[in-house]
Amino acid sequence: MVEYGSPLYIYSHGQIVSNWQKFDQAFGGHPHLICYGVKANSNLGVLSVLANLGSGFDIVSIGELERVIAAGGKPERCVFSGVSKTKTEIHRALELGILCFNVESAAELDSVESVAKLMSTKAPISIRVNPDVDANTHPYIATGLKENKFGVSIDTALALYKKAEHSQHLDVFGLDYHIGSQITEVSPFIEALEKALELISKLKAEGIKISHIDIGGGVGIAYNAEKTINIEQYIRSVLDKVGDLEVILEPGRAIVGDAGIFVTQVEYLKQSGVKSFAIIDGAMNDLLRPSLYGSYHQAIAVEDNSKGIKDTWDLVGPICETGDFLAKDRELTLTQGDYIAFMSAGAYGFVLSSNYNTRPRVAEVMVSGSHHALVRKRETVSSLFENEFIFNDEIN
Ligand code: LLP
Numbered sequence: 001m002v003e004y005g006s007p008l009y010i011y012s013h014g015q016i017v018s019n020w021q022k023f024d025q026a027f028g029g030h031p032h033l034i035c036y037g038v039k040a041n042s043n044l045g046v047l048s049v050l051a052n053l054g055s056g057f058d059i060v061s062i063g064e065l066e067r068v069i070a071a072g073g074k075p076e077r078c079v080f081s082g083v084s085k086t087k088t089e090i091h092r093a094l095e096l097g098i099l100c101f102n103v104e105s106a107a108e109l110d111s112v113e114s115v116a117k118l119m120s121t122k123a124p125i126s127i128r129v130n131p132d133v134d135a136n137t138h139p140y141i142a143t144g145l146k147e148n149k150f151g152v153s154i155d156t157a158l159a160l161y162k163k164a165e166h167s168q169h170l171d172v173f174g175l176d177y178h179i180g181s182q183i184t185e186v187s188p189f190i191e192a193l194e195k196a197l198e199l200i201s202k203l204k205a206e207g208i209k210i211s212h213i214d215i216g217g218g219v220g221i222a223y224n225a226e227k228t229i230n231i232e233q234y235i236r237s238v239l240d241k242v243g244d245l246e247v248i249l250e251p252g253r254a255i256v257g258d259a260g261i262f263v264t265q266v267e268y269l270k271q272s273g274v275k276s277f278a279i280i281d282g283a284m285n286d287l288l289r290p291s292l293y294g295s296y297h298q299a300i301a302v303e304d305n306s307k308g309i310k311d312t313w314d315l316v317g318p319i320c321e322t323g324d325f326l327a328k329d330r331e332l333t334l335t336q337g338d339y340i341a342f343m344s345a346g347a348y349g350f351v352l353s354s355n356y357n358t359r360p361r362v363a364e365v366m367v368s369g370s371h372h373a374l375v376r377k378r379e380t381v382s383s384l385f386e387n388e389f390i391f392n393d394e395i396n
Pocket of ligand 1: 039082141178250289
């Protein structure tokens, strides 16, 4: 901590590796590809660990694809998801030779086809279906209900596959869905899988062959010892149903979530009699999840501090917003200068951070046994306005 400063994200190399291997091993000899959901944590250090394992990647922008390549990942192991891929992005992805586009609308299919035509090539595609299942998760991260913006209905998918099958510039490859994130029970996944498999049979009857099924990400983790999905059991129930279809999955949170912590330091303690605040140096701009989704992260005092003040604290940041809290009502014994670690912050932590209140984004460190190394240096204040210009209002 002293070496890298506070606040700080710290990742465990060993935990990332073992989380990835748990998914990989659950498949046994069944053909599969784990495409890590890059959006959960796109740090080059993290991506390079996964690239070394031979992981595939689920990307949602050309920026993420360029990151994967910079980290040593292979484009031919990348699936490209997201509701709106621009023609420039499609062009670059085809140039780099990605595995598959997960297409989310009729209009997007037209774009992919037209770019492939311009490049005199064939674009590999899956259609992302929206199976209309309730994943029973936070509304902001549910994606598989018909009122969500993602994917197309099963009926539309059928029509799009027929169109793609007849195109000289589209190569029908797979079928894709992703029903949401932080899902803690297997049943919605199986409901979605059954609907997808039904569609695959219909396609087969039409002479359209699907060679892989992409079952998305979404496996939830335990933020507060709650019950969640047993990965082996989940994969076993998938394999029981898919026959010899290759399975692609896109876990993000379940690979990096519990492999990261966010460490902050107590600046001031403020007890009003009504409420007790521990004002820490980390804020909503560094770890947005509690403010945005009301998410829970365990908060642990890094050192045992029996001399401190025992109280029920709200852990708040220095930002000028009442919504700037990282945790509420936590019983902790604290003194000024103590370090507090927010647990399971490896997914959707740093990636959602911003420079609000002109706060430089924090450093990120990877630890492996006794070895530790910076994987992103702390931003400086001057770097924050490097791309801004004074406006000369004397010119008319
Ligand atoms: N595939 C697609 C197409 C996705 O949209 C996502 C996540 C994933 C895979 C990875 O899902 P995971 O395995 O990580 O659940 N910011 C929110 C989570 C947003 C998830 C967005 N999509 C949070 O902090 O909880």
